[in-house]
Amino acid sequence: MIRFANVYKAYPNGALALKDVTFHVSKGEFVFLTGHSGAGKSTIMKVLFAEQKPSAGEVRVSGYNVNALKPTDVPRLRRRLGVVFQDFRLLEDRTAAENIAFALEVTGARTDTIAARVMRVLTQVGLSAKSRAYPREMSGGEQQRVAIARALVNDPAILLADEPTGNLDERATRGVFQLLRDINAGGTVVVMATHDLDLVRQTSYRIIEMRDGSVVYDSQMDEAQAEAK
Amino acid sequence: MKLLTREALLSFRRAPLLSALSVTTIAFSLFTVGLFGLVALNLRQALKGLEERVEIVGFVLRGTPSEAIAVATQDISAFPEVKDVSYVSEEEALQRARNELVEFRDAYRDLQMNPLPASIEVRLKDGFRDAAAVERVAQRLKGFGFIDDVRYGREWVQKLDSLRNITGLVGLVIGLTFAAVAVVIIGVTIRLTILQRAREISIMRLVGATNWFIRGPFLLEGALKGLLGGFLSLVLCYAGYLLFRDKSGGTFGGLLFFAPEHMVLIVIFGVLLGLAGSLVSVGRHLRHV
Numbered sequence: 001m002i003r004f005a006n007v008y009k010a011y012p013n014g015a016l017a018l019k020d021v022t023f024h025v026s027k028g029e030f031v032f033l034t035g036h037s038g039a040g041k042s043t044i045m046k047v048l049f050a051e052q053k054p055s056a057g058e059v060r061v062s063g064y065n066v067n068a069l070k071p072t073d074v075p076r077l078r079r080r081l082g083v084v085f086q087d088f089r090l091l092e093d094r095t096a097a098e099n100i101a102f103a104l105e106v107t108g109a110r111t112d113t114i115a116a117r118v119m120r121v122l123t124q125v126g127l128s129a130k131s132r133a134y135p136r137e138m139s140g141g142e143q144q145r146v147a148i149a150r151a152l153v154n155d156p157a158i159l160l161a162d163e164p165t166g167n168l169d170e171r172a173t174r175g176v177f178q179l180l181r182d183i184n185a186g187g188t189v190v191v192m193a194t195h196d197l198d199l200v201r202q203t204s205y206r207i208i209e210m211r212d213g214s215v216v217y218d219s220q221m222d223e224a225q226a227e228a229k
Numbered sequence: 230m231k232l233l234t235r236e237a238l239l240s241f242r243r244a245p246l247l248s249a250l251s252v253t254t255i256a257f258s259l260f261t262v263g264l265f266g267l268v269a270l271n272l273r274q275a276l277k278g279l280e281e282r283v284e285i286v287g288f289v290l291r292g293t294p295s296e297a298i299a300v301a302t303q304d305i306s307a308f309p310e311v312k313d314v315s316y317v318s319e320e321e322a323l324q325r326a327r328n329e330l331v332e333f334r335d336a337y338r339d340l341q342m343n344p345l346p347a348s349i350e351v352r353l354k355d356g357f358r359d360a361a362a363v364e365r366v367a368q369r370l371k372g373f374g375f376i377d378d379v380r381y382g383r384e385w386v387q388k389l390d391s392l393r394n395i396t397g398l399v400g401l402v403i404g405l406t407f408a409a410v411a412v413v414i415i416g417v418t419i420r421l422t423i424l425q426r427a428r429e430i431s432i433m434r435l436v437g438a439t440n441w442f443i444r445g446p447f448l449l450e451g452a453l454k455g456l457l458g459g460f461l462s463l464v465l466c467y468a469g470y471l472l473f474r475d476k477s478g479g480t481f482g483g484l485l486f487f488a489p490e491h492m493v494l495i496v497i498f499g500v501l502l503g504l505a506g507s508l509v510s511v512g513r514h515l516r517h518v
Contacts, residue, residue, distance in 0.1 A: 049435070071440065078437035089432055106438035150436065 007057035035210035082151025141172025255458025258411030415506025455503020459496035
């Protein structure tokens with residue numbers, strides 16, 4: 001589903017955000033991206049949803065070659081992805097249901113199917129009772145669930161979550177994380193960038209650790225090497 | 230389409246002040262263009278009155294048979310440039326001279342024979358009164374054997390010509406300048422709206438909206454503002470027109486206002502300005518994000 005091969009990303013000032021990053025993510029995987037701030041987690045995310053292009057190396061996401069992506073293909077790629085951020089990125093002047101419907105409307109979904117699809121994902125994230133609430137009337141955890149519902153409504157193959165629990169208290173964090181695990185159990189690839197090591201240690205999901213733009217640890221490689229021995 | 234309209238209209242409700250500002254700037258830009266247009270329009274009308282009098286006179290040799298003149302008159306009126314041809318006989322010429330040149334009435338009365346030649350007077354059609362066309366017809370008149378001499382206000386025609394060209398050119402230059410200013414102002418106001426909605430746009434992009442989808446509401450918004458601005462500028466122009474006409478105390482009683490097709494053109498121009506302004510700023514924004 002995701003393939004990074006010897007990827008470099010240089011910023012205009014010459015700083016290298018990614019150095020020779022290589023990893024593959026297969027169908028159905030749940031992957032943690034860990035590391036300190038500035039280690040390159042967010043850059044990987046941005047390259048994954050084609051917000052930035054790699055300077056060198058090859059990136060393939062859900063069948064799209066990000067290096068050679070035409071501007072008209074960027075929206076097509078993004079419709080196959082769901083993206084969730086630390087700051088939720090909801091529209092304040094729209095209700096939960098409207099925020100989710102927005103994602104369908106902008107992709108030209110059939111109007112008569114929208115309401116049902118919105119209710120389905122709201123139910124999936126456990127917020128069917130809050131469909132008419134505005135973001136300011138919801139807790140952080142609830143807002144993040146709405147953001148996740150919005151990411152899910154287009155039935156993405158891959159869900160990218162950049163520090164999704166960064167702004168949440170412990171209880172909300174557990175809830176959101178469980179939701180992501182459920183989504184992964186349904187077959188969606190989940191890539192979650194986080195520096196919450198407690199969360200990472202709770203599970204046996206794959207961990208890719210970044211430092212200064214390089215991959216310094218990949219639990220899958222570790223296992224593969226262990227098996228090789 | 231429904232969504233598009235909703236989004237575009239929403240921006241008016243969300244930022245009424247900014248929208249009003251955009252509409253007013255478009256209106257004022259078009260108002261200025263419109264005022265100049267009115268001046269040009271009326272100037273042209275005045276020139277047209279003068280041009281009506283552009284006339285080519287061919288003097289006929291004495292003793293030319295009237296049949297030849299009749300045939301020639303027929304020929305000349307068949308020229309594409311010619312509106313009408315009239316033949317002025319020697320007697321008529323004398324009569325006219327007596328009436329018009331009162332000071333010489335006595336001199337004319339005592340004449341033993343008529344010194345005035347007969348003539349053919351040619352008036353040209355609208356659109357053929359420029360120096361080149363006049364010259365062309367004059368040359369052709371000279372081609373008739375019995376035409377002794379051809380007179381027309383050559384210099385006068387040429388001056389009229391250049392005056393009209395200059396007004397046209399000045400109008401065009403000033404109009405284009407103001408149009409450019411209008412595009413910039415609209416671009417800036419739309420850009421403010423875009424910045425205000427940068428978050429919304431970034432989310433639209435995130436969930437996979439195409440660039441055209443994102444542009445749509447802004448373009449419609451720009452076009453709507455242009456439309457409103459266009460109408461407003463017409464109202465302003467009409468107010469200015471009435472004010473000028475009434476204050477001038479009848480001197481300019483015959484002033485013209487725009488014909489319906491001109492008004493439509495102004496409004497369309499407003500819409501185009503609005504579209505151009507929003508296209509420029511949306512395009513720039515989408516490239517940067």
